Amino acid sequence: MMELDLSGFESCPLFPGGVVADHGENPLAAASFQLPACSDFDGFQKDAIQMTKPAKGTTTLAFVFKEGVIVAADSRATMGGYISSQSVKKIVEINPHMLGTIAGGAADCQFWHRNLGIKCRLHELANKRRISVTGASKLLANILYSYKGMGLSVGTMIAGWDEKGPGLYYVDNEGGRLKGTRFSVGSGSPYAYGVLDSGYQFNMSVEEAAELARRAIYHATFHDGASGGVASVYHVGPQGWKKLSGDDVGELHYKYYPMILTPTEQEMADTSAA
């Protein structure tokens, strides 16, 4: 009987660990497995995909205005319902003129941002000029696209000031890349957008813009359980980025909504202070 020549199948993905030749079945048939027994298989598939989609529990935002770019973020990390840290640095300094934000998998974001920093520096050395925000975001987006479907969780914004002026791009693990003037990423982003969009003006001063960003992060942390900790605000101008503030959102709450004590409570507070 004529045997099929299977010597070319050594590294075939259908047969990890070498060719299995003892089934007597057609080895070229597609691998198959039993389908789960359920009434609504399509719905089950959709749920399964949703479950595996990486969720991004955080609030980060960035916007372009007259004086440059403001970048702000919270600092909470969660593992399910457990708050694992209140002091995560979600704004990474790629180089003195460019910032990136972290949303999604902290490890993925930290690693790929550092990798982007390396690529930007190599570009500078090879071409004797700083890389543009466009170029940097494109490099990152291309890398993430090549890992599409493999479970990376990255929802980042690249903000910087280059020869063309202030630049802001949103890049994610699906391979998407968007240029824009206002972005917010993470589970707290709907709340942040509400405050940001209603208070945004192109002609703001740096202090006004920083305050708007701070309030937007605060309101997001108030309503979103996965966001909290410290609201950090950075500003990117023509000379590079500068950290403007890092305020605990609990303290911000009492700053925006100071407690009005009833006379009794006021007396109690006074006596305990004395």
Added chain:
Amino acid sequence: MARYDRAITVFSPDGHLFQVEYALEAVRKGNAAVGVRGTDVIVLGVEKKSTPKLQDSRSVRKIVSLDTHIALACAGLKADARVLINRARIECQSHRLTVEDPVTVEYITRYIAGLQQKYTQSGGVRPFGLSALIIGFDPYSGAPALYQTDPSGTFSAWKANATGRNSNSMREFLEKNYKETSGQETVKLAIRALLEVVESGGKNIEIAVMTKEQGLRQLEESEIDAIVAEIEAEKAAAEAAKKAPSKDS
């Protein structure tokens, strides 16, 4: 494959890479090419060896564009040039795709030179037998640039340079007569350099001018003839002025 990994380019005992030097010889036998950088234009000129009567001269363009703002002329093996030009064109577009910006002249020169160097250090291949003159405008600063590469893979920037047949005479001429020029003056300077070594006439010269606004423009034979006529007239006038006795003696 084991038969093909014997390196063809190996060092000689006194430190030469003979294959590279032989490639430079091939360049020296190639047609003359000149490049001149002006303040607002850059000019490339190439010697056209007499075209056979039946050949369609438009199919042998010797000055090619790599992108809308970069052009190249070369001396040496034309088939090798074709390969390099195709790779360079792909790299220009690839660069636009990965960083959303056109290449700088320096970047693409570095790429071409890098390719040329790779073939001096690989097994079973020979170096490219050509020197390229690459011109273009920097997409950010708008500055004009002229670069030259050679078979060894070195490259450098020039105000004006020549390569190919009799390049030494052309370079000497350019060194004596170069000054910062613009527009038509730059074209004339390039043609004058070529005319040192080439039979005069639009039939034997190919000229292309690159401007920031309009990119690369190949000059028509008639235009070249007109400029050549101008140059000859200027030369004749200069000769006559020298011969005529000075009036106030």
